[in-house]
Amino acid sequence: MPWLDARLTKWLSLGVLVVQNSALILIMRYTRSSVDQDHLYLASTAVVMSELVKCSVSLAVLFHSLDVHTLSRFARLLYQEMILQWHQASRLAVPAIMYLIQNQLQYVAATHLDAATFQVTYQLKILTTALFSVLLLGRSLALKQWLALTLLTIGIGLVVLPSTSGNDNSAMVIDHQGLMAVLLACLLSGMAGVYFEKLVKASPKQSPDPKRALIPMHHRSDPTISVSPHQQFWLRNLQLSFFSVWLGLVVLVYFQDGPQIRALGFFVHYTHWTWLVILIQALGGILVAMVVKFADNILKGFATSLSIIISTIVTATLFHVPLSTTFLLGTSLVIYATYLYGRK
Known part of the structure; x- marks a missing residue:
């Protein structure tokens, strides 16, 4: 029953x-505070591995959802979208580099x-x-929003407020560094x-490319493989992860931590805790598409609020963090x- 499946998925x-x-x-x-600074894993490599996991999952979802049957037709679709449509795919390099820096700042x-x-x-x-959304998409917000x-x-x-007040100057520097990382x-x-x-x-509709006439017949993507909006979304996520992996390898891994690596x-x-963080971070990126597709803003708001409550209680219990009245x-x-x- 599709209705039951959609509700269960939501x-x-x-x-x-x-x-x-x-x-x-x-x-x-836990992984960043349980060991000393000399034995921390490199956040740059963890970010790249997370993007690589997302890229692999997007590939698997696309191959499973598209009616291509063979690897050759699937490779033809990727060739069409990544090479022939390069001028469209390359625009995703801009959000890719921003997501890379954002994930790096999360570790800081x-x-x-x-x-x-x-x-x-982080709810900021x-x-x-x-x-x-107002500046780039021209949206208008209601008064309650x-x-x-x-x-x-x-x-x-x-x-x-409690974290930035106190007499310990060294603690204030550490807190300010973390707060600046969250704000960025x-x-x-x-x-x-x-x-x-x-x-x-x-995304504009595909138009005939005059350069395709110069492409050998056995390399052309005709007949074109049609994709649904849902499949197109996963294709964009694949392109985004593709750029994130390569940019992360060059910008973060090579230039930032190259000598140490x-x-x-x-x-x-x-x-094993490091790999768990990588998988959970990759899962977060994948969940964005699922929640937007199957849930609404009210339920998403409740989910976010519930996660804040859970993390606050667990932090106070496991890490012995005192929770002030202002907090x-x-x-x-x-x-x-x-x-x-x-709320609607």
């Missing part, structure tokens, strides 16, 4: 989203902030996404997400603002 994707949002920050924080924030502060503060991406964004900003301010990650998250949405929705290896200080008040405002912004 609730399953939301449930996994709650677990993913809660687990990513907690486990990432997880190193210098406790999981609860990181999780709540709702504000940046809304602002870039602007109210929700205002409450969100106030709530985030209350959450970070939220900015890049909103910009990259809206820019990617604009590219997907503004040549000396110690690509997977230096990797543990709890700020968290409550963030949860309500998340619900209010997505």
Whole structure:
């Protein structure tokens, strides 16, 4: 029954989203704080591996959903989209580099902030996404949505207030470094997400390419393989991950950590917890498509709010982080603002 399958998929994707949002920050924080700085795994290689996992999953989903039957026809489709349509695919390099830097900043924030502060503060991406939607897509927001964004900003301010007040100057520097990483990650998250949405929705229809006449017949993609909007979305995710992998290898791995990787290896200080963070981060990118397709904004808001509550409780229990009154008040405002912004 398609209706039952769609309903089951909706609730399953939301449930996994709650677990993913809660687990990513907690486990990432654990892997970055449980060892000393000399034995930390390289965040640049972890980011690239996460993108490689997303690329592999997108390839598998496309091959399974497309009626191509053979690897040769599937390769022909990829040749058509990645080579013949290169001028369209190359535009995804812009959000790809922004997503790479954003994921790198998440590791920096997880190193210098406790999981609860990181999780709540990271909800500022709702504000940046809304602002870039107005600027780049020309959308208009309702009064209650602007109210929700205002409450969100106030709530985030209350959450970070205890972390930036105190007499220990060294602690203040560490906190400020983590907070700056979160703020930049939220900015890049909103910009990259809206820019990617604009590219997907503004994709022009395929037109005849005069250069195709110079392509040998056995290399041409005719007859063209039609794809549905859902398959086109996964194709765009594949292109995005493709650029992310190569840009990550060049920008992050080679230029940032090249000497250390040549000396110690690509997977230096990797543990099973590191691989778990990589898989969870890749799952988060895949869940975006599923939640948008099968769920609505109200349920997504509830899922986000629930993940904040779970991560806050677990952080206070496992990491012995004291939760002040201002922190709890700020968290409550963030949860309500998340619900209010997505309420129809």
